[in-house]
Amino acid sequence: MKLQVLDKAEISPLVEAxxxxxxxxxPHAKGSKFTFETVTDPADLRLDxxxxxxxxxKVLQPTKxxxxxxxMGEIPQIEDVLEVTPTVVFGTHTCDLKGIQLxxxxxxxxxxxxKYTAQRKETFLISIECLSPCDENAFCKDMxxxxxxxxxxxxxxxxxxxxxxxxxxxxxxxxxxxxxxxREATEAEKQELNQKLGAKWPKFNYKLNFEAAKLPxxxxxxxxxxxxxxxxxxxLACGSCTTVCPTCYCFNVADEVDMLLTQGTRERYxxxxxxxxxxxxxxxxxxxxGRAARQRHRLMRKGKYIYEKFDELxxxxxxxxxxxxVAKISIVESFNTIYNGRK
Amino acid sequence: MTKENTKVKVAFFDFASCEGCQLTIVDALQTHxxxxxxxxxxxxREAMTEKGEDYLIAFVEGSCNRKxxxxxxxxxxxxxxxxxxxxxxxxxxxxxxxxxxxxxxxETREYVYGDKADWYEVYPTRPISAVIDVDAFIPGCxxxxxxxxxxxxxxxxxxxxxxxxxxxxxECKLKENVCLLLEGKPCLGPISRAGCGAICPTYGDGxxxxxxxxxxxxxxxxxxxxxxxxxxxxxxxxxFTMYNAYQEDQIETAEKTI
Ligand code: SF4
Ligand code: SF4
Ligand code: SF4
Ligand code: SF4
Ligand code: SF4
Numbered sequence: 073m074k075l076q077v078l079d080k081a082e083i084s085p086l087v088e089a090x091x092x093x094x095x096x097x098x099p100h101a102k103g104s105k106f107t108f109e110t111v112t113d114p115a116d117l118r119l120d121x122x123x124x125x126x127x128x129x130k131v132l133q134p135t136k137x138x139x140x141x142x143x144m145g146e147i148p149q150i151e152d153v154l155e156v157t158p159t160v161v162f163g164t165h166t167c168d169l170k171g172i173q174l175x176x177x178x179x180x181x182x183x184x185x186x187k188y189t190a191q192r193k194e195t196f197l198i199s200i201e202c203l204s205p206c207d208e209n210a211f212c213k214d215m216x217x218x219x220x221x222x223x224x225x226x227x228x229x230x231x232x233x234x235x236x237x238x239x240x241x242x243x244x245x246x247x248x249x250x251x252x253x254x255r256e257a258t259e260a261e262k263q264e265l266n267q268k269l270g271a272k273w274p275k276f277n278y279k280l281n282f283e284a285a286k287l288p289x290x291x292x293x294x295x296x297x298x299x300x301x302x303x304x305x306x307x308l309a310c311g312s313c314t315t316v317c318p319t320c321y322c323f324n325v326a327d328e329v330d331m332l333l334t335q336g337t338r339e340r341y342x343x344x345x346x347x348x349x350x351x352x353x354x355x356x357x358x359x360x361x362g363r364a365a366r367q368r369h370r371l372m373r374k375g376k377y378i379y380e381k382f383d384e385l386x387x388x389x390x391x392x393x394x395x396x397x398v399a400k401i402s403i404v405e406s407f408n409t410i411y412n413g414r415k
Numbered sequence: 416m417t418k419e420n421t422k423v424k425v426a427f428f429d430f431a432s433c434e435g436c437q438l439t440i441v442d443a444l445q446t447h448x449x450x451x452x453x454x455x456x457x458x459x460r461e462a463m464t465e466k467g468e469d470y471l472i473a474f475v476e477g478s479c480n481r482k483x484x485x486x487x488x489x490x491x492x493x494x495x496x497x498x499x500x501x502x503x504x505x506x507x508x509x510x511x512x513x514x515x516x517x518x519x520x521x522e523t524r525e526y527v528y529g530d531k532a533d534w535y536e537v538y539p540t541r542p543i544s545a546v547i548d549v550d551a552f553i554p555g556c557x558x559x560x561x562x563x564x565x566x567x568x569x570x571x572x573x574x575x576x577x578x579x580x581x582x583x584x585x586e587c588k589l590k591e592n593v594c595l596l597l598e599g600k601p602c603l604g605p606i607s608r609a610g611c612g613a614i615c616p617t618y619g620d621g622x623x624x625x626x627x628x629x630x631x632x633x634x635x636x637x638x639x640x641x642x643x644x645x646x647x648x649x650x651x652x653x654x655f656t657m658y659n660a661y662q663e664d665q666i667e668t669a670e671k672t673i
Contacts (some may be wrong), residue, residue, distance in 0.1 A: 103593040125591040308605035310584035331449035347581045
């Protein structure tokens, strides 16, 4: 498809039109921060947001998600809950887009997670290019996520008067044709786009002192590094860093039954490797009892383990874990400390 | 389990407390009618006059503040197959335990009871687990009614009560609250037991740890973080001790001051 443009005034009508057939989830202001919420009024949409507290993965992997209902009588019956909500996520940044691509792999490569994939099939992603870093914690430039060529259905880039719209999939093209009133980009607009994309590059800083591709090998040699103890001393094990991470996907599953033991529900909810009980098993054993071991596990996941399993680094550089940590533990600083001190 | 004669007999008792937790139970009985399909209440001073002594589960609200109260607790323990500490006072000693960390118990007593101080028997506040064995606790000031229902259900099923061991921050983040600590406002969320749905931060107030502290908290890091948020040492200690002042080793020290 040729590059299209949407007048800025056309965003609200597009969202409004989409809302007829979809749940539209987009950034909204919450106090001094932003969160992805279901749009009820397109005027509340904040495409100028910096970052959100939780990433948009919550659309695909809800914080609490019903998997099944069951009855208990003589012959117990279990029924999957597979209803999905057709959804458009409007305004994801490219780091989060990459996060979703990684989750897609996680939930489908070895095992098809029916619940996730069902919702994923009915979810369309309209992303937006960041023309400057969301804040000083972003390190998307290091992680190669400060822009995107794929992973979106539609991708927006803001110019002075219009948004350039690039379609990444046929579904995206159809959405735009059906709900939007875009026109083809003029030569001048294409030039402005190139100028904006070029001008953005120097505004982003590298935060790692080394190439991210070196992470797996570097971490391989760092299992007994003293930094883990240092992090363990400072870490409160509050779990916030994993809760806010777009690539964390761990969950727990629990059944709830009614008082009379006649019926119940099975739900899955987000879990965190930073919590003490996470690696505890029957019999009282805990594989990662100390906070140091848990912090090491988190960073190993981001820089090594996920790469070994899915051929992609498990961190997209969104900076959320750094922003959220009340103990000021920074994955960037930790990686740099290991790099700077290596022999 | 639905038949009348298979209902589990339960009783409620109160010690030093505001009875808010029992009021929450009166509420729960109205919103979760099915509770009465599985339990029969034989004693509940707050809600009925009859007094049955053949209970299987005892819910105890309040902390123990008098030597003479111990006897009552022993009797409850003897009768009940399961003793459940109900609410912060019974669970951690609650706000009552603040008296344990005053310089002199005798002075505190005089401050409260004036010239009649000696009429009132008192000793350092104890959570009930310091007096008798406790099988389960339902934390909070006051307790959460949904959690009460859940614990009753789990206990009847022979399962663990299901009280979370993770901190309030988990629930707070899932609600996408703007973090108070990061805005320089005090909050004990990182070391306090979750289960309340982070209700205080959700309404803009820092957590005070009414549900007790999680197992193995990083207290030093918490102090550093509160210090960073601009709290003085006194303010930090006031936060820490609001609901969690009781410590076993204070008892001896406090007892010497009376
Ligand atoms: S980390 Fe980069 S891509 Fe992500 S929101 Fe910030 S600036 Fe945008
Ligand atoms: S957010 Fe910080 S304090 Fe909390 S678990 Fe993560 S590293 Fe530890
Ligand atoms: S590890 Fe931190 S910076 Fe990396 S993706 Fe997760 S939250 Fe973002
Ligand atoms: S407001 Fe309190 S409970 Fe919520 S995330 Fe911040 S420190 Fe944790
Ligand atoms: S947020 Fe803290 S003080 Fe408030 S109810 Fe929960 S545990 Fe208690």
